[in-house]
Amino acid sequence: MQRIGVFVCHCGTNIAATVDVKAVAEALSHEPGVVVSQDYQYMCSESGQELVKNAIKEHGLTGVVICSCSPRMHENTFRKAAASAGLNPYLVEIANIREQCSWIHKDIASATDKAIILGKAAVAKVHLNAPLTAGESPVVKRALVIGGGIAGIQTALDIAEAGFDVDIVEKEPTIGGKMAQIDKTFPTLDCAACILTPKMVEASQNEHITIHSFSEVSDVKGFVGNFTVTIKKKARYVDETKCTGCGLCTEKCPMKKVPNEFNMGLDNRTAVYIPFAQAVPKVATIDPNYCMMLKNGKCGVCSKVCSVGAIDYKQTDKFIEQKYGAIVVATGFNPIKLDKYDEFAYSCCPDVVTSLELERLMNAAGPNGGTLLRPSDKTHPHTIVFVQCVGSRCDDEKGKPYCSKICCMYTAKHAMLIREKYPDTEVYVFYIDVRTPGKNFDEFYRRAVEQYNVHYIKGMVGKVTPKADGKIDVQASDLLANEQLHINADMVVLAAAIEPDKTARPLATMLTTQMDTNDFFTEAHPKLRPVESATAGIFLSGACQGPKDIPETVAQASAAAAKAIGLLCKNSITCNPCVAHSDELMCNGCSACEKVCPYGAITYQDKEFRMPDRSTAIRRVASVNPAVCQGCGACTVACPSGAMDLNGFSNSQIMAEVDAICK
Amino acid sequence: MNKNEKDWIDITSGVNVRKCMRCGKCSATCPSYDEMEYHPHQFVYMVEKGDIEPLLNSKSLYKCLTCFACVERCPRGVEPAKVIEAVRLTAVRKQGNNHLLPDQIPDMLDDDLPQQAIVTAFRKYTK
Amino acid sequence: MQVNENFEPVIVAFCCNWCSYAGADLSGTNRLNYPANVKIIRVPCSCRVNPMFILRAFQRGADGVIICGCHPGDCHYTSGNYFTRRRITLLYSMLDFLGIERNRTRLEWVSAAEGAKFAAVMNQFVEDVKKLGPNRRLEDLRCRKQ
Numbered sequence: 001m002q003r004i005g006v007f008v009c010h011c012g013t014n015i016a017a018t019v020d021v022k023a024v025a026e027a028l029s030h031e032p033g034v035v036v037s038q039d040y041q042y043m044c045s046e047s048g049q050e051l052v053k054n055a056i057k058e059h060g061l062t063g064v065v066i067c068s069c070s071p072r073m074h075e076n077t078f079r080k081a082a083a084s085a086g087l088n089p090y091l092v093e094i095a096n097i098r099e100q101c102s103w104i105h106k107d108i109a110s111a112t113d114k115a116i117i118l119g120k121a122a123v124a125k126v127h128l129n130a131p132l133t134a135g136e137s138p139v140v141k142r143a144l145v146i147g148g149g150i151a152g153i154q155t156a157l158d159i160a161e162a163g164f165d166v167d168i169v170e171k172e173p174t175i176g177g178k179m180a181q182i183d184k185t186f187p188t189l190d191c192a193a194c195i196l197t198p199k200m201v202e203a204s205q206n207e208h209i210t211i212h213s214f215s216e217v218s219d220v221k222g223f224v225g226n227f228t229v230t231i232k233k234k235a236r237y238v239d240e241t242k243c244t245g246c247g248l249c250t251e252k253c254p255m256k257k258v259p260n261e262f263n264m265g266l267d268n269r270t271a272v273y274i275p276f277a278q279a280v281p282k283v284a285t286i287d288p289n290y291c292m293m294l295k296n297g298k299c300g301v302c303s304k305v306c307s308v309g310a311i312d313y314k315q316t317d318k319f320i321e322q323k324y325g326a327i328v329v330a331t332g333f334n335p336i337k338l339d340k341y342d343e344f345a346y347s348c349c350p351d352v353v354t355s356l357e358l359e360r361l362m363n364a365a366g367p368n369g370g371t372l373l374r375p376s377d378k379t380h381p382h383t384i385v386f387v388q389c390v391g392s393r394c395d396d397e398k399g400k401p402y403c404s405k406i407c408c409m410y411t412a413k414h415a416m417l418i419r420e421k422y423p424d425t426e427v428y429v430f431y432i433d434v435r436t437p438g439k440n441f442d443e444f445y446r447r448a449v450e451q452y453n454v455h456y457i458k459g460m461v462g463k464v465t466p467k468a469d470g471k472i473d474v475q476a477s478d479l480l481a482n483e484q485l486h487i488n489a490d491m492v493v494l495a496a497a498i499e500p501d502k503t504a505r506p507l508a509t510m511l512t513t514q515m516d517t518n519d520f521f522t523e524a525h526p527k528l529r530p531v532e533s534a535t536a537g538i539f540l541s542g543a544c545q546g547p548k549d550i551p552e553t554v555a556q557a558s559a560a561a562a563k564a565i566g567l568l569c570k571n572s573i574t575c576n577p578c579v580a581h582s583d584e585l586m587c588n589g590c591s592a593c594e595k596v597c598p599y600g601a602i603t604y605q606d607k608e609f610r611m612p613d614r615s616t617a618i619r620r621v622a623s624v625n626p627a628v629c630q631g632c633g634a635c636t637v638a639c640p641s642g643a644m645d646l647n648g649f650s651n652s653q654i655m656a657e658v659d660a661i662c663k
Numbered sequence: 664m665n666k667n668e669k670d671w672i673d674i675t676s677g678v679n680v681r682k683c684m685r686c687g688k689c690s691a692t693c694p695s696y697d698e699m700e701y702h703p704h705q706f707v708y709m710v711e712k713g714d715i716e717p718l719l720n721s722k723s724l725y726k727c728l729t730c731f732a733c734v735e736r737c738p739r740g741v742e743p744a745k746v747i748e749a750v751r752l753t754a755v756r757k758q759g760n761n762h763l764l765p766d767q768i769p770d771m772l773d774d775d776l777p778q779q780a781i782v783t784a785f786r787k788y789t790k
Numbered sequence: 791m792q793v794n795e796n797f798e799p800v801i802v803a804f805c806c807n808w809c810s811y812a813g814a815d816l817s818g819t820n821r822l823n824y825p826a827n828v829k830i831i832r833v834p835c836s837c838r839v840n841p842m843f844i845l846r847a848f849q850r851g852a853d854g855v856i857i858c859g860c861h862p863g864d865c866h867y868t869s870g871n872y873f874t875r876r877r878i879t880l881l882y883s884m885l886d887f888l889g890i891e892r893n894r895t896r897l898e899w900v901s902a903a904e905g906a907k908f909a910a911v912m913n914q915f916v917e918d919v920k921k922l923g924p925n926r927r928l929e930d931l932r933c934r935k936q
Contacts, residue, residue, distance in 0.1 A: 099818030462692025633838030662850035
């Protein structure tokens with residue numbers, strides 16, 4: 001038989017002014033199972049809690065109902081009080097008679113009636129409460145960072161700083177990402193390589209950081225604190241442990257006509273290559289699509305010149321399995337393909353380039369050694385037109401619906417750098433809006449206009465036509481002057497929209513995290529949990545979550561690291577005990593629950609059951625992983641056989657509340 | 664300003680002019696820009712404001728070749744050519760107030776652009 | 791149909807713990823009135839509301855049932871309210887088939903910040919149910935106390 005205690009709070013006059021608390025206590029004392037029913041001035045005060053604790057001990061209570069303020073306010077207070085008196089904290093129920101009764105009603109009679117009904121519902125529910133124990137699951141003290149750009153590097157360094165082991169998985173042969181390709185950074189105009197490469201070296205030398213370059217995540221299993229990840233180390237045909245990065249093989253390789261992706265295809269590299277001089281790890285990689293030895297077995301020059309014997313043509317993809325407590329996603333972005341924007345003539349004219357290509361053209365380590373020359377005839381351009389919002393802010397058919405955020409600033413940077421280096425070059429920027437919020441950003445853009453005399457024109461370019469004399473006709477509108485312009489340009493630079501990396505979507509499926517329609521990872525809460533994914537233990541860093549510039553990326557990377565460290569610091573994590581569970585005797589293994597679970601918490605297993613005729617049968621039944629389940633209850637409704645139920649909000653508990661209210 | 668006329672243009676064009684973000688790409692791409700008093704982006708903006716009377720009385724209406732370059736290029740899918748066409752229809756349907764009489768047309772034909780006019784007509788009536 | 795002026799309907803409200811339950815708290819904090827007929831049951835997510843609970847409420851004599859969840863796209867559990875929306879749509883077609891007034895059941899999106907909306911929704915709903923009169927078709931008289 002249940003022994004339930006009811007405690008009605010006056011909350012000073014907050015409740016007592018509109019609810020006759022004595023009448024509530026009196027009415028609830030006649031409810032079945034109620035052995036003690038009291039009212040008190042301030043239930044949440046020390047002495048109020050003492051009252052509850054004493055009653056639990058004195059009357060041997062098996063359930064407690066507190067009629068007071070919202071459970072969002074003091075549920076935990078009373079649960080702790082009950083626990084300290086030896087009662088399972090989940091045997092406490094709160095009837096919300098302040099926010100949802102006394103504060104909204106003026107009539108004492110009806111408010112008191114309602115308070116009594118709410119109290120009865122809570123008593124009916126607490127009759128069916130089961131003691132719950134929050135489970136614990138251990139935390140593997142190792143983090144995985146997916147993506148080795150500035151976001152991934154920063155996150156890994158911060159986690160390593162706290163003393164935890166971190167693995168970086170990078171799909172390219174070197175870490176560094178997009179920032180390594182950038183020449184200068186806004187708004188300070190300092191050299192990107194000068195600030196990035198020390199961090200890359202720091203990451204490679206840190207004893208806690210392991211870099212898996214030229215690798216991909218191929219499988220993720222498990223849950224927060226205990227992920228099992230399979231990493232595919234792609235064959236690079238060079239033994240990483242032996243290669244010293246001397247670069248002799250890259251000099252001698254006879255296959256010299258491979259488009260260099262690091263320079264955006266603006267020049268060529270060899271089939272065996274090191275992406276750039278400061279690559280980390282500085283190890284050669286053989287491109288099997290071009291290597292003549294790998295394609296038809298005739299060459300082998302690199303293996304002959306390699307003094308340490310690092311070349312291994314027989315290398316195959318290797319898979320390694322590793323356990324992690326936390327995963328940080330830092331897969332970054334790419335500029336979109338511009339093939340479908342015929343009006344800008346990007347595909348047919350080599351002098352129409354994207355901004356990232358311009359970065360390489362202007363970079364000292366780029367194809368022209370830092371001198372800005374037209375890709376077509378290597379002459380100096382005298383008129384350059386920048387086009388903003390190419391593929392950004394479009395409706396869904398024409399491009400990306402979002403603002404790519406960084407283009408306004410990098411275009412101002414490019415315009416400024418060109419005007420500074422080549423004062424004889426006229427620079428036109430066509431903009432729809434100039435969006436430069438951020439510290440020192442608008443000042444930077446104004447400097448481009450006021451000091452460097454960059455021509456900013458409000459309007460859009462409608463048509464880019466390469467002409468026979470090598471010039472480019474740019475037809476555009478000037479909305480403020482209300483005229484159509486024709487500019488005879490030497491180069492056109494397109495600020496292409498950025499999009500999440502293509503590897504992000506398959507990764508999101510593996511991680512069971514959410515993405516928006518643009519393939520950006522969705523954060524757990526847009527305001528309050530911006531670096532966590534909705535899936536516990538998965539954190540977001542950098543542009544995989546939305547367009548970001550470098551300072552924001554680094555800030556988010558450190559924030560993600562802090563969240564990951566917070567998780568890794570714990571030896572075990574307490575799970576929310578209000579999770580779903582399946583009654584295996586009723587489950588028919590139909591998979592309805594698995595399909596609605598947003599967290600992938602439900603798995604199926606074959607179990608042996610004893611049948612009524614004493615034979616045994618093997619049946620497929622659902623089982624919920626309590627560490628992964630967040631307790632939404634979607635599965636409980638989807639279950640056709642009624643096997644799924646939710647702790648703390650069970651079918652019978654809610655039905656009992658319904659009955660108590662309707663009586 | 665005539666609200667009914669605006670509603671009528673909204674309906675006949677089937678275009679949501681509020682989608683316009685004022686980039687001016689329609690006007691940047693328009694081949695008969697220089698002939699026009701009101702340019703494609705102004706058509707969209709003035710229809711949005713409900714300022715239709717000046718458009719109805721403007722020769723710009725008949726300078727649009729309906730080549731659909733603006734429709735093709737508009738990043739927001741606003742389809743300015745359809746707006747202009749709807750304004751043109753409004754003018755045509757105002758009995759007695761026709762801005763253009765059929766007899767005046769031969770003098771206005773542009774010798775440089777015959778094929779374009781034919782192509783335009785085909786495009787317009789086959790869509 | 792005769793409207794009984796003194797008819798006080800029994801209204802059961804299922805509120806999502808993360809949004810509308812907090813919204814209800816907020817309307818209390820702001821002292822925004824709504825009728826005492828509304829009794830709230832807290833659920834972790836609107837998708838926890840089994841259509842069976844709604845039918846049970848009608849069987850036990852409730853005159854109206856309202857389910858409040860997070861706005862589409864804002865679900866704390868990312869997709870729960872979409873399930874709710876589909877389930878309630880299906881329930882509607884079943885109630886239509888049975889000839890039960892559709893206005894007795896309502897699904898509303900109320901966020902944790904929308905205390906005023908919560909009160910407004912409740913006022914409107916109680917008024918609508920009052921117009922409909924008592925729920926006679928689904929109530930099981932054997933369940934009635936007295």
